[in-house]
Amino acid sequence: MRIRIAALLSTLLLVAPLTMAQQVLKLSTTTSTENSGLLKFMxxxxxxxxxxKVQVISVGTGKALELAKNGDVDVTLVHARPSEDKFVAEGHGVNRRDVMYNDFILVGPTSDPAGIKGMRDVHAALKKIVSSGARFISRGDNSGTDQMEKAYWNEIGAKPTGSAYVSAGLGMGEVLNMAAELQGYTLTDRATYVAYRAKTGLAIDVEGDRKMFNPYGIIAVNPARHKDANYKGAMQLIEWITSDAGQQRIADFRVEGQQLFFPSAGR
Structure with missing residues (x-):
């Protein structure tokens, strides 16, 4: 009897870690979903x-996709559609779904040294920032925001130079703090800006341009590439977050009474 009990306990000790591992879903996602408080709410x-139990790894979109590509996570929630499409086309991810959207905004010090306050054309505003010599703080981390910013510079054929351009290599919240400290402009998603507005004192200068639309998508890691991926759990999250219940949860999230993300599944 003692031998059988000892054998049973040994088996349970071996199985328990596996059972616990099966209960964990690893999610790589952008800093905006974490910094804004959305994930804690949802x-x-x-x-x-x-x-x-969802284990959240909050990084820029480029790093989030890299973690998914390497099989270090099971599912990824990001906001850089060209990179997402490339990720799926190369076979790293499957079952991409639209989840939600918000928008990018250009923010800066209340003194507005480049005189862009109230503009609605992001290209024209960035040209004024360049010509004025005002400081611009870049994420510099291959995040979705950083990729959009770099696309804007390419589209206008200009970019701040020298000390006027600071590539931080940091998350959005940290970059907003840096922009406040250095009295510079930066491109940010609206959700993180609202979450950090009180501590930074930065003002919204440019908003409303269709080119500043910011969609988010969720993608399961391809189980054919990574056998250990928790594909079942990934699909549970994907199905839930795009369901009526998950979409309503997104719509219900508020910071300072303001809706920051807008559900888009099925649109």
């Missing part, structure tokens, strides 16, 4: 429904 409802 994920408890999913975890309660699914029985899964």
């Amino acid at each position: 994920l408890p409802a999913f975890e309660q429904k699914s029985g899964l």
Whole structure:
């Protein structure tokens, strides 16, 4: 009897870590979903429904996709559609779905040294920043925001130079703090800006341009590439976040009474 009990305990000790591992879903995502507080608002409802524990790795979109490509996570929630499409086309991810959207904005010090306050053309505003010699703080981290910013510079054929351009290599919240400290402009998603507005004192200068549309997508890691990926859990999250319940949860999220993300699944 003692031998059988000892054998049973040994088996349970071996199986328990595997069981616990199966209950964890690893999600790589952008700093905006974490910094804004969205994930803290949303994920408890999913975890309660699914029985899964979501482990969040919050980085820029480029790094989030790289983690997914390497099989270090099971699912990724990002906002850089060209990079997302490339990721799927190369076979790294499957079942991409639209989740939500918000917008990018140009923010800066209240003194507005480049005189761009109230403009609605992001290209024209960036040209004025360049010509004025005002300082611009860049994410510099291959995030979705950084990729959009670089696309804008390419489209206008100009970019700040020398000390006027600071490539931070940091997340959005940290870059907003740096822009406030250095009295410079930066491109940000609206959600993170609102979450950091009180501490930075930065003002919105440019908004409303259709070119500043910011969609988010969710993608499961391809289980054919990574056998250990928790594909079942990834699909549970994808199905939930694009369901009526998940989409309503996105719509209900507010910071200072302001809706920051707008559901887009099925549109």
